Amino acid sequence: MESYDFIVVGGGSAGCVVASRLTEDPDVSVCLLEAGGTDSSPLIHTPVGAVAMMPTKINNWGFETVPQPGLNGRNGYQPRGKTLGGSSSINAMMYARGHRYDYDLWESLGNKGWSYNECLPYFKKAENNEVHHNQFHGQGGPLNVADLRSPSDLLERYLQACESIGVPRNHDVNGAEQVGAMPTQVTQLNGERCSAAKAYLTPSLTRPNLTVITRATTHKVLFEDKKAVGVEYGLKGQRFQIKCTKEVILSAGAFGSPQLLMLSGIGAKENLDVHGIPQIHDLPGVGENLQDHIDLVHSYRSSSKRDTFGVSMQMVVEMSKAVPQWITRRSGKMSSNFAEGIGFLCSESDVQVPDLEFVFVVAVVDDHARKIHASHGFSSHVTLLRPKSIGTVKLNSADPYDAPRIDPAFFSHPEDMEIMIKGWKKQRQMLESNAFDDVRGETFYPVDETDDKAIEQDIRNRADTQYHPVGTCKMGTPDDKFAVVDSDLKVYGMSGLRVVDASIMPTLVGGNTNAPTIMIAEKVVDSIKQQYALLKQTKTASCEPS
Template identity: 55%
Template sequence: MYDYIVVGSGSGGSVVASRLTEDPKTQVCLLEAGGPDKSILIHAPIGVAAILPRKMYNWAFETVPQPGLKGRKGYQPRGKTLGGSSSINAMLYVRGHPGDYDDWAALGNPGWSYRDVLPYFKRAENNERGADDYHGTGGPLNVADLRANMPISDVFMDAAMQVQMPTNRDFNGPVQEGLGAYQVTQKNGERWSAAKGYLTPNLKRPNLHVMTGAQASKILMEGRKATGITYVKDGKTAEVRAAKEVILAGGAFASPQLLMLSGIGPAMELKKHGIEVLHELPGVGQNLQDHIDYIVAYKSNSRETMGISLGGGLDLIAGIFEWRKRRTGMISSPIAERGGFLKTDPSLERPDIQLHFVIGPLDDHARKTLLGHGYSCHVCVLRPKSRGHVELNSADPLAPPLIDPNFLAEQEDVDTLVRGVKITQKIFDAPAFDAYRGKPLYPVDMASDAAIIDAIRSRADTVYHPVGTCKMGTDPLAVVDPSLKVHGIEGLRIADASIMPTVIGGNTNAPTIMIGEKAADMIRAAG
């Protein structure tokens, strides 16, 4: 018996478990389906290139075939280890646009405006640049400037300025628009995941009980009250009980899946799999949003880019020695070193695309081995209009969920991405790249919108930001209220990216950590 059970140790769950156990009288059990986060591939930033394409600390989900992507199945890597996806992401520290949170408040969620959530971002943060009106110091999440700087990243910035793109030193400051260097969740050149910041320093707390390799299979209920969790560990089923609350933090796929496995969700979906309907909640699994993304990539003969070659191998060996000695250099690279936020239409109130400039020739989530060197750039739609859903594949709790992002179902998303691809190509065509530019990995006639759309539908996919499947609000499809309590169920909250009513305009790790901070405050206030 514990006071609280937290399901999932990702960007939300690590925060909640850590903050609640600051009170030595509060007993918390944290369940994580994955294993410990001890691998050097997690802590050495560039190790993400090895983790991303494989089932290694990674659920490596697939979507259902996507009509908007010519029937292709999308790929959805999610973290399967302490720290969740914050242990396998690109470490970019981005909060989104202030207007994104004002939108949440306007949708009937008081307490979630930018003014309301900024203190939680600052509380979480230890920004090595120092504190100011927008940033905090002393928090568990270390935020740092890059300790790697591949020369090609500066070429990207030179090219951006040559074509009159705005620049920005701080995407989380007073203005989001512009291109520049990303800050990263690193410390001394190592990944600083939610687990590293919130759990690792506190694992010796006698009131924090972390269980890895334990996959939650059902929420235990007494009437309409959540009282515990059934989980599977080493092939055996066991239970833990919560005297006060159960907090789900499995993310946009696992949290709705667990609710439905437990009889909470759309009645027809539950009955289809022979699951007794304990509480009909039609919005569970609905409202899935994700950033659709297209990559423009070029080959290059320059070793100032990253790639697979004899010379590149020698550079990598030298980089390993540098990282071991000084924790600097290419091994500390997040791979996406530059980028930012742009408007595809100057009349827009806020940026509608994000760029991630990558120091190597990335293709298909690094699942295709590309010989030689090159560079590439992601361009994603920040506020897609398309909506998808998550359902059950079966009543088996160990089966993956059915994921349908419904990518590019709305023409507006297609149009925005076409404009974004053209902007990216304009940067790549700038004189700064003349000495580096080889052949495009996938040639496209940029004078033809039809050709660009065909390329997008042939190769676009996620940039790893699924949200919204247990959305916060008070409308009929809302799953949690503004205090993150599941509607109609006592003793059950959700504290992860699934509660976002709309996807924020940026990377989702920092906002989910903020959600964890705010959730912990609300849980403590409720006693």
């Protein structure tokens, strides 16, 4: 049986960071297991390729939720990356960290070391920001952050429209103040996607101490008593086991990590017994505390075909120009992330921290791009940043190849709908402002904006995830019965086992989750390296003659 120092399960936004950083030490061996394939597809590296992956199973798990009563019985859609780089290889590349409040809240809940001031150095360590050079941003990090190379002219209209409803321009929503609207900064390098795989893993692949195995589905963690000693995985119809001398690190995401813990016998007994899985350790918080951003899109037809994406002969002409521009200069429409504008705002004047987010898109967005309209247009998402609805992730079966049972319980808390209706109105007001008058056509889903009941039904009929599930392996204190990991992300009651990904967030941050997930990995891998360096020093000292 092959043996490594560390086994990392999941080659996504966190796993790529962990594997790369650990193998900076040539004496440390790491095996990274990824259920998806390599990130070689041009759809990944060409920014506009996201539109082909998001609504399909291309590099995408394409999960669905159980029927949601809060969405009038609809099944929600949950795209997640199934390739090296994980969701950072299929997302819209938006760079947003959330608010200072979010991380200070984590620490106030007893998670020592997770305040904003203690997390900021790791955001900066990860980052190479081409534009912002100040105390809030980093240079020289693996993750390149840039302005869009060829933004649409509609972006200026979006900023004017935000100003017209009281949302000011803000040159950096990741800086001193989050409130405001700006052109989206993106995780791109030279006009190409800069995923976690591209940033961290690709430069590390030649290291002899790093083994990467793709299309490998991890079945379970192997234990001796309550110590993780390896994993079992499947590849090409065969079953393999590998061992580790130090730790198994789960970085399979908010759905995959709790699923794998339960498949391995860690979780609430009632959740395991129903599938005939022997319990190794009782940890009732596994799969609980699922939080996700609920989101509603308004879309309008547009007469501005040059500045938008759409289905038309004009688009064929535009793309015939864009392809050579992309090939020769890595600019033009092919470098667009579609979601070219971002904004953070408050639902009411007395709200202290932004509780809503705008995402302005230079295309028609309907049902995650799964409904295609033969027209050009523009759209905006409004996202509820701190929902109070809490869901679960459970097993559908004991088969590791089955999708998990995902229940976000959208709108199960009544306050979420109250704030979402306010967000609906603010977004509609923004999009129907004078800034868009000469390019705006009709909306695809007209609703009387004075009728709150009609607005609520529109939300229940069309709202869905903004792709930010977190919290299902919650970080917390020992007296929190639903905490799964401690502040070092070690699984309670076990040894040699950690979870390092978005599932450890005790609460959902008020912003996109990719940059925070990378920060989490940077922070914890630093702690891991320090821990084992101290152990090595202690062993060396104990062997020296007195």
